[in-house]
Amino acid sequence: MSEHMSIAQALIAAIADAMAEDPMVCLLGSPLGLGPQRMLMNGLREAHPDRVLDPPTCEAGNAALGVGAAMGGARPFVDLSTGSFSFLAFSQIVNEAAVAHYMSNGKVRVPVTYHTLEGVRGGGAPQHSQNVHALFWNASGLEMLAPATPADMYGLARSAIASDNPTFIMGHAKLLGLEGPVPERKAVPIGKADIKRRGRDVTIVAIHLMVHPALAAAEALAKEGIDVEVVDPRTLAPLDEATILSSVAKTGRLVVVDEAPLQGSIASGIAGMVAERGFHSLKAPIQRVARPDAPVAFAAGLEALLVPTAETIAAAVKRTLSTS
Amino acid sequence: MSEHMSIAQALIAAIADAMAEDPMVCLLGSPLGLGPQRMLMNGLREAHPDRVLDPPTCEAGNAALGVGAAMGGARPFVDLSTGSFSFLAFSQIVNEAAVAHYMSNGKVRVPVTYHTLEGVRGGGAPQHSQNVHALFWNASGLEMLAPATPADMYGLARSAIASDNPTFIMGHAKLLGLEGPVPERKAVPIGKADIKRRGRDVTIVAIHLMVHPALAAAEALAKEGIDVEVVDPRTLAPLDEATILSSVAKTGRLVVVDEAPLQGSIASGIAGMVAERGFHSLKAPIQRVARPDAPVAFAAGLEALLVPTAETIAAAVKRTLSTS
Amino acid sequence: MTKPQTDDLRWKLFETMLLMRRFEESVSRLNEQKHFTGHYHLYIGEEATGSAAMACLEPRDTITTTHRNHGHVIARGADPGAALAEILGRAGGLNGGRGGTIHLCDPALGFLSTSGIVGGSISMGSGGAFARKMKKDGSIHMAFFGDSALEEGVAFEALNIAALWKLPCVFLCENNSAEAWAPGSGGYTTLVHAAHDLRAIPAALGIPTTRVDGVDVDACHAAIMEGVARCRAGEGPVFIEAMTKRWAGSAPLWPELSTGVTDLRMATGEASTTGEHHAWFEHDDPVLRLARTLLAGAPANKARVFDMDARVRARMAEAEAFAIASPSPAAATLLDHVFA
Amino acid sequence: MTKPQTDDLRWKLFETMLLMRRFEESVSRLNEQKHFTGHYHLYIGEEATGSAAMACLEPRDTITTTHRNHGHVIARGADPGAALAEILGRAGGLNGGRGGTIHLCDPALGFLSTSGIVGGSISMGSGGAFARKMKKDGSIHMAFFGDSALEEGVAFEALNIAALWKLPCVFLCENNSAEAWAPGSGGYTTLVHAAHDLRAIPAALGIPTTRVDGVDVDACHAAIMEGVARCRAGEGPVFIEAMTKRWAGSAPLWPELSTGVTDLRMATGEASTTGEHHAWFEHDDPVLRLARTLLAGAPANKARVFDMDARVRARMAEAEAFAIASPSPAAATLLDHVFA
């Protein structure tokens, strides 16, 4: 039975369903930020007062708590609040959670899920607007998810909690209120990209929040007769390279969109991967659409200049068509 | 007057010269690791007992000390020891040091230098073998240096200490003992790549320790009549894209080498940049040579399988020549 | 602990506190009028601490502060117009609109960093003090932080470093958690600490500690002055905990001017303090409290109090006008100042 | 505090401590013989703490430990051959050669994590205890860590969490900094803490603390048993500080078997303890100390002591042979276990 939900609702539903099924699932912190969605926590708190906890403000300690609890048999969902705060827990995630399974020769399992609200949120200024996915992307052993729709959020959050690996769900402050259908309450497999729109002329790989302006760009371009395919990797690590490569094999043109600063963005990394593995398919330069390499200014006018939009994405699509 | 030094000596010479010139330069921690080079610290300790300090084991606190001291008019050189320990200071570097200048509209300056010994060091196992440069690369506002020779270490360390920006010098445990000429004790400009070997057929962009196997590969290939150009960016951020692009414009073929895991490596990012900005020069797929996406095993035999070598680099060069 | 203050100092502090209060009332109004959006924090109820602290500092001293910085920046002498403009994200702002409410920062006034990362100001504070010590000129650093900052491990690390190296740092903890709500009750994050007495933490590291009534400006000034003197004398860091009740308007996640625009007639008895916030008006509002002290047994002071307020309000009206008139930052400046 | 222990328990602990000691002597020898390279840490001198601690735990209890883990893993019952093979980076190692000396870890024995990141074991320890508490079965967690771990802020954070939520965690601090060198003197990193007494830190958070002579196995067992009982009863965490002198061989940056292979005749008086390490042999070597206790007034025990040692040595000889014969991990396994 299809439901209609916001991404915030989908996340809470996933946590609630997982908690109902497994008494070792617990929630540390509140993943819904400062906006109106945060009220959705109330039901969860009431249903599981001893499994929904408000930890102190100490991201490293909370992340370590999650690692240890996961190793000890719990399935903690640890919220790290605003993206940049997850940097305080970098060592616990990258040095501890991500390597424990490998380092123990497969003996230790770390079924912890982390969640953060990253990205340019509106008035966040540099310290509350960091996109963090690109900075964790090089860490081997960490599953990284970036759901852009309620159905993907529900399904990937279920997979994350069920996964025996440490998993980092990248939430986005601007996505929480986004609504859409959740056709079925079922898990979405980790590591599988989703083609959000089929097309023949150009491939856009857009991650996370950027899926939406990419789809808008595709609609606008369709009116001009340009048929765009929009690929949403959904899982950033491990990346579904095959789906991206086969789309590029079909279209021959690639635009990669990421809200993060360009240098070291996932847009750049995916472009590099295709320049190696899909080179012969390419008919034109890959276009990377990302933020300029600068912190995010507080002033709304400056902030708006920084982030990719349907217009800048559409322009990049046209660049792949004009050069040959 | 040209001197002959190890990289460790060059680093200590740079710090010593900077301390002699400016009474506000100070050293927190010891940047020479566990090997025999560490004895070089003795002279520095004796010369400046009140400016060479051994802080507690608290990387975040030490990094924050560096940020605050730099804002307050000092020029601290903060050693973060083994690469992975710098992750404990991630927030101080990325959320505080890197954004302060921008966020204050240019009013605050943060002339702090960080240093770490990163990389696959031999028996370091996952937690002491992390390459960290790729994980910081997306942080806007941070200068990142990766000197591969004594002359570059001396010159870039001087530039780092003199820079009014936060600067992160990536040292490598395996580089400390490497010796070479330091023709002059002078600063090397931040943001300028160096062509370590000129050639016409293929460009290798190799960073950090990887410059050396890249040069070895070039020598071996020269014997087979393949003329390789080796570009060492030296500065990872801001990256000297122009030098890389003009080399690729000449050779039409690119191999990028990085010791970090492939996904999210700087190799991938540079490949992505060239796939956009140098696409029309490319005659063959870009080849990325990096570690597989896995933690570094302790066992020497496994460790050796992970890291790029002159042989794997040469093979990649040949792949750019065989596909067309 | 409380030493009687000179009247001159009291009047000076009163003017500062009034300016701080009227400033925050402007901020609240401008937010209601949608001149800016996003999360922000008001310093109302804590004015005694910040004004006293700034009165103890010299121009060469340095400061780090937090998301709850407006009061500190104003008390240290920042132009209220530029500060308001910054909160509105305007080109005329203290930081050109790049920082906003959480990051007001002016190094010309000794501010090194205004960080919204909890634990940032205290940990960078040790660094600021380290630089002061290197200068060997008797200057000191003051780090402002909230009670929750002591939940962050880096705060503990910074206290350890400061204690080890006898850094000249006044660690000024503004504990506003009394009567605060908490996330579970829909409120703003509040203290989650097993330490019943936060002073035990610096004390474990051998740092001398004092606790002071953060509403009593005389007491604040005396305690902070003593700490500052100790730092200046090279005796190492001190920890001062200033206790305030959480102002009702800062208890929910999003601030509200729930106690209304401050009516100084509450200090004279001409306006009623009854109702929900009675206790706050009577005991916990540092501005009203100091006004009562100044007025006590000195009816002649009444005119001075109200004149002062009128001048402050006029200054704030100008500041508001300046801020609202200030243009947005030019698009062409977007990428300025990424690097120095 | 010290309760007299039963003789049975003493003998059990003695056998464990002998195995720990002989194990480390093997490690040192294999390192000298270049069977493995890289930095490593020996547990010599701290055997009383680790053996007593493990004797207080039940099989279902969990453990986190550090870079100085060999003794813990052996005392908990890991196969010495597999442990040695791990240190040599062999396929037959406890972790297939992937972890090496710093990361010996067997979850089947309750080890959750053996982390070389200072502060790791204590902070993940609160997590381990959290999982125990969720299980509601009276099981507990024990976190081993060195004194320097308390320099890391995350340790403080973990103590706070454990105190707040009354987590069943024994925080066992092995303080080996007495008589340690320091980097300035070419030594191994040692305690850099402004706290004169580390117990003040957990105490500030309301956690009960005990300090115990880490060389006296009876005292260690009694103190730890008391702490374990408290945790099991659901009364929340405890902090125990076991004090040892830094074993001379661990004072320099790279360990050396400077006190030689342990000669149990030093306990009977048949071998001399004179020389540089006299005080250590007489007072600070927990193995010799317990041997003396067992022998005191019971000459008949002498044969049992030496027989036990002979058996332990024979076991270690087998373990060494196994480890050396174990092949290197197969190249084909390189990318196994990145993900579960």
Ligand SMILES: Cc1ncc(C[n+]2csc(CCOP(=O)(O)OP(=O)(O)O)c2C)c(N)n1
């Ligand atoms: C590292 C980090 N974690 C979490 C937050 C979110 N946060 C913003 S203000 C705040 C509470 C701060 O309380 P306190 O330090 O007592 O200051 P107050 O606001 O009460 O003055 C929190 C948790 C943050 N800004 N930084």
Ligand SMILES: Cc1ncc(C[n+]2csc(CCOP(=O)(O)OP(=O)(O)O)c2C)c(N)n1
């Ligand atoms: C986060 C981090 N910082 C620094 C180090 C380097 N290091 C390895 S062991 C050690 C000293 C640890 O001392 P202690 O915790 O007392 O344990 P001990 O070795 O004395 O048993 C240090 C600083 C590390 N491993 N991790």
Ligand SMILES: [Mg+2]
């Ligand atoms: Mg507070």
Ligand SMILES: [Mg+2]
């Ligand atoms: Mg120690």
